[in-house]
Every structure is written in C-alpha cells, then in structure tokens.
Amino acid sequence: MRNILLSVLFALAASAAFADSWTTPTPININSFYFDHEMPSISNDGSKLFFSSDSDGIANGPADIYYSLKSESGWGMPIFLGNIVNDTIQGRIESSPCIGYDDTTLYFARSYVNDSIWVTYYTNGDWLLPQPLDSTINKFPAGGPAVSQDGQRLYFHSNRPGGYGGYDIWMSQKTGGAWQEPVNMGPEINTSFNEKEPSIAGNDSDFVFWRSGSVSDTCNIWYHKLGSEDSAKCIFFGHYEPYPHYGWCWHEAPCISWDGQKIYLTYASFNVEPLSYIYLSNRITGVAGKPENNVSKTTLSLSPNFPNPFSQFTGISYQLPASGYVNLSIYNIAGQLVRTLVNEDKKAGKYKTIWNGNDESSKKVAQGIYFCKLQSGNGQIIHKMVLVK
DSSP states (O other), X not given: OHHHHXXXXXXXXXXXXXXXXXXXXXXXXXXXXXXXXXXXXEOTTSSEEEEEEOGGGTOSSSOEEEEEEEETTEEOOOEEOOTTTSOOSTTOEEEEEEEOTTSSEEEEEEESSSEEEEEEEEEXXXXXOOEEOOHHXXXXXXXXXXXXXXXXEEEEEEXXXXXXXXXXXXXXXXXXXXXXXXXXXXXXXXXSSEEEEEEEOTTSOEEEEEEEEEETTEEEEEEEETTOSSOOEEEEOOEEEOTTTOEEEEEXXXXXXXXXXXXEEEEEETTXXXXXXXXXXXXXXXXXXXXXXXXXXXXXXEOOOBSSSBSSOEEEEEEESSSEEEEEEEEETTSOEEEEEEEEEEOSEEEEEEEOSBOTTSOBOXXXXXXXXXXXXXXXEEEEEEEOO
C-alpha cells in the first residue's frame, strides 16, 4: 500500500516540463523506509553521495550529514560523517552539504538560532573541525551553499537586505583568499517568492535551484543557463491538492552533477513517513535530432566565456564540427598575442578550457579588454572578454 501511494503521488508530480531535456526523476536505492534522506551532493566522479539525514538513530540532532559509496550493485548504506563535522549539541542541524570538485572541501549549512555556512577540509584521512565563513557571508542568515568547479565562486540563499523577495540566491567571488561582498543573482533567477539551494555544473553555466510558492504553492526545480538573458524555467513541478484533500509532493534541494548530465534532488511527499527521499533525473541530449543547446554539429562554435567580466578565472567552451588542427588564443586590445590555450589537432566534439588571466610567462596580465580567438579549418570566431581586478 505504501509503494502504491508513493507511485500515485509521484505520478501526479512527474509532469516535468521540458521532457525532451530531463528524464522523469526516479528514486535511487539509498532511500530508507524509516529515515529521511535529502539535500544530496555528488562527488566529481559520481562515486560518493553526501546528504542530510536523521538516519539509523546516530544523528546528534534532527539531521546530520551522511554519505554513501557507489559500487557495481548500487549505493551502499549511509555512513555517518562523524562528530567532528556533525555538532554534538542537540537541536543543531547540519544540512545542505556541497562537496567541492577537489573532493576535499565540504561546505554545509548549520542551523541553530540562524542558518550559517561552514566549511571543512579532508586532510590526512579525516575531516578537520569545521569553521564558519566570515561575516561577509554569515552576517545575515545563509544556507544552501554551492561552489564553482574552481572553488572561486560561492552561491547560496539568504534573506539579506537588497533581495527581490523572501529568500534569494546570491553569489560571492573569492579574491585573495577572502570572500567578497555577495551579489544578488538578479531577476532572471530571483523573484518575490523564495529561491533556495542552488547548484552549478562544472561548465559554470548549467544552474539549478528550487523555488517555493510560485506554482500552486509548491516547491519546484528550476533551471537557468548563467550568462543568458532568459529567465529561469521550471523543469520539475511539485503537486498540491487544497482542502479537503491535503495532498502534495515537493521537489527541492537539487544537485546537478559536475558534468551536467544528472540532477539529484529531494522528493518530499505528504503524510508519508519518511517524508523525504533522494531521486535522480538524467539529461537527454539529441532528442528529435536536436543537439543539446541547439548548437549545430556541422558548424564551428565558440560560446561566450563565463564569467564575463571575470577577475581570476573564466571558462571558454567551443565545438569542432570535424577533426583537425585548432588554435585557441588570447589577444590584447592592441592585437598582441597574450596566451595560447590550445594549439593542436583535436577530434570533432565539444571542449572547454580555462584561462586564469596569465600570459605565456605565467604572469598576471593587466585589467582591460581582451579577445579570445578560435581558429580551425572551418573558420574562425572571436569573442570579447573583460578582465577586472
């Protein structure tokens, strides 16, 4: 009966928009019939899943951080991350883990009086004592951390002043080892509703989060391509039944994998224990003969670098329609060569490289306007970039 109820509830919820982009989410085998599992974060190789849970009675408070290891047979039993990371004070909650691309940096949220973001590092076989981020981030309630692949940008939700509604998503850039004043992510993402729990793929472009109160008063997963002027689009709808039915299910706390091909998310159902489960959706590419991002595979393409402007690192993505020689180089405004990033034969396909703002001698270049030039046997493309200090 329990499984039938879950199936019915999820069928009502699974009218996923953009079905040509993502499969209908399905539960992974880590879920328990007795404990809540939620707020997942996947390692860069997909072998370790971090999440928040009240699992197996070990948790010090309402929820702590656990992880599971993947084998050929699926996900293993939840493993308690330990009392170094999980606070032993009753009532404190550790949640929203975000494992960095290096697999040694873990951000998470800790709740007691107010939400705040903490960080711990894996060194010599153990996690170090977590430390709160400074007041630049935690001056106001902050949670749901997500970090970019290079570790230089932190995305999180907060109800700090200057937002569009209750909770908004903000971004802080790390400069000189210190987090800078957060910047609101703007109206393409934030609304008068609540936007929370962001997650970003390794391409620094695919961005997901959840929003509450905007579609039938439920929680839904939204997608946005950073750098695009288009507003975020809902990809997974929750479901709500008003009085007297009181039935609902939510989709929340998404985590997009570093390669952008999977979304792990929390599925929460009404009046069923446990309340929260971890589900998985896979990206579908090339549906109906349409390549992902609608980029023709028969033409040379160079995507706008992101972020732009940038201060330390920027990602440059390009696509080759055929195998052959390719050169990708950076020039200054005077037309002088600054740095050669790629200069070799490559097979047809999509590629991404990073420019760290250094010249050929590994020295930092001055701030200003630069040009990225992609050249192959199929032609050449030039994009403008802005480096700021």
